[in-house]
Amino acid sequence: MSEAFIGLMSGTSLDGIDGVLVEFGVPGAPPAARVVAHAHRAFPAPLRAEFAALNVSGRDELHRGALAANALVREAAALVETVLGSASWQRSAVVAIGSHGQTVRHRPREFDATGYTVQLNAPALLAELTGIDVVADFRSRDVAAGGQGAPLVPAFHHALFGRADASVAVLNLGGIANLTSLDRSGAIAGFDCGPANVLLDLWCERSTGRAFDPDGGWGSRGTVDALLLDACLGEPYFSLSPPKSTGRDLFNAAWLEARLDATNARARLRPEDIQATLGELTARTVADAFRRHLAQAAELIVCGGGALNADLMARLGRALAPARVVASDARGLPVDQVEAAAFAWLARAFMHRLAGNVPAATGAAGPRVLGALYPAR
Numbered sequence: 001m002s003e004a005f006i007g008l009m010s011g012t013s014l015d016g017i018d019g020v021l022v023e024f025g026v027p028g029a030p031p032a033a034r035v036v037a038h039a040h041r042a043f044p045a046p047l048r049a050e051f052a053a054l055n056v057s058g059r060d061e062l063h064r065g066a067l068a069a070n071a072l073v074r075e076a077a078a079l080v081e082t083v084l085g086s087a088s089w090q091r092s093a094v095v096a097i098g099s100h101g102q103t104v105r106h107r108p109r110e111f112d113a114t115g116y117t118v119q120l121n122a123p124a125l126l127a128e129l130t131g132i133d134v135v136a137d138f139r140s141r142d143v144a145a146g147g148q149g150a151p152l153v154p155a156f157h158h159a160l161f162g163r164a165d166a167s168v169a170v171l172n173l174g175g176i177a178n179l180t181s182l183d184r185s186g187a188i189a190g191f192d193c194g195p196a197n198v199l200l201d202l203w204c205e206r207s208t209g210r211a212f213d214p215d216g217g218w219g220s221r222g223t224v225d226a227l228l229l230d231a232c233l234g235e236p237y238f239s240l241s242p243p244k245s246t247g248r249d250l251f252n253a254a255w256l257e258a259r260l261d262a263t264n265a266r267a268r269l270r271p272e273d274i275q276a277t278l279g280e281l282t283a284r285t286v287a288d289a290f291r292r293h294l295a296q297a298a299e300l301i302v303c304g305g306g307a308l309n310a311d312l313m314a315r316l317g318r319a320l321a322p323a324r325v326v327a328s329d330a331r332g333l334p335v336d337q338v339e340a341a342a343f344a345w346l347a348r349a350f351m352h353r354l355a356g357n358v359p360a361a362t363g364a365a366g367p368r369v370l371g372a373l374y375p376a377r
């Protein structure tokens, strides 16, 4: 028997929404997941700009956030139609949609010690527009249980990539880079390493006008600057012990500008040198985290849009040698489908009232059922 779910993910890169239709088999029996269809829908430029603006304090945020959530869900509903249409599937064959929403603040364990994580989303509207049950709000229960609410993908990484004969690690290169450790003993760990595409995209857009650097071709023509790299590596987040998670709250334009100013980088360097240095920053911080926490893993499986950046992948390969670096395509799922499939998987976990978090990764007091249901009927 199999069950089909749709997963929707729009991450910190703010590039748009990935949607996948996934069939899951009986728990434990391979293959754990089969992606039937995948589609990506880029955010309209004004919506992308509004999400970026809502990441920092501003005027009338509740009103703007509510409207941005509605706009997000209209894009998501159109994407669901595309995904179903491309597979020629009926909506009635889908058990539920797992809808992540758009993170605009991530401050777990701060302020009142519980803190919060905010994903703009309008799951009731999504249920109304699609006629499919929606599971949403995956992170807040983990935060309520004292966790970071992130990363939530390790349990799915384990189901998909875990092996009994070897320890492996999974690296997702989204806006932020997050690592999952899958020990051959079955032990799972995971945490956010630091910035990936969020800084690369920011600097690329500023310098070239393009939203990202296709295949890393521009960055590959730059030279890494040791002074700027050291200034970036001095960030205290990198030496914190897991569990830890981060986002645009820390790694943003102000963070980058402070380091560019401190090293007089704009006057000394070409823009592509700065891009190369930011790529090297991701590679170094991932490699450092890998050596400190996952040294026993023989292989690093890479997913997320950053895996399509050849310059970044080459830097990772050099920084991690002799560990093997492979794209997730070689291990069963294309790089741009893994994170969205994780939210289909989390929706399935919710429907079966199974825990979705890995307490060792998030720091929560224990396993928790994640999400809330918005029935279509």
Ligand SMILES: Nc1ncnc2c1ncn2[C@@H]1O[C@H](COP(=O)(O)OP(=O)(O)OP(=O)(O)O)[C@@H](O)[C@H]1O
Binding pocket: 009, 010, 011, 012, 013, 014, 015, 016, 172, 173, 174, 175, 176, 197, 200, 201, 212, 213, 214, 215, 216, 303, 304, 305, 306, 308, 309, 310, 336, 339
């Ligand atoms: N061909 C490419 N070459 C270089 N970079 C690419 C390419 N395609 C995508 N990217 C990068 O990947 C980013 C999108 O990746 P992805 O969707 O995995 O991240 P995300 O939305 O932050 O997701 P998440 O938070 O779930 O990890 C783009 O913003 C861009 O920086």
Ligand SMILES: [Mg+2]
Binding pocket: 009, 010, 011, 013, 014, 015, 016, 017, 018
């Ligand atoms: Mg994305």
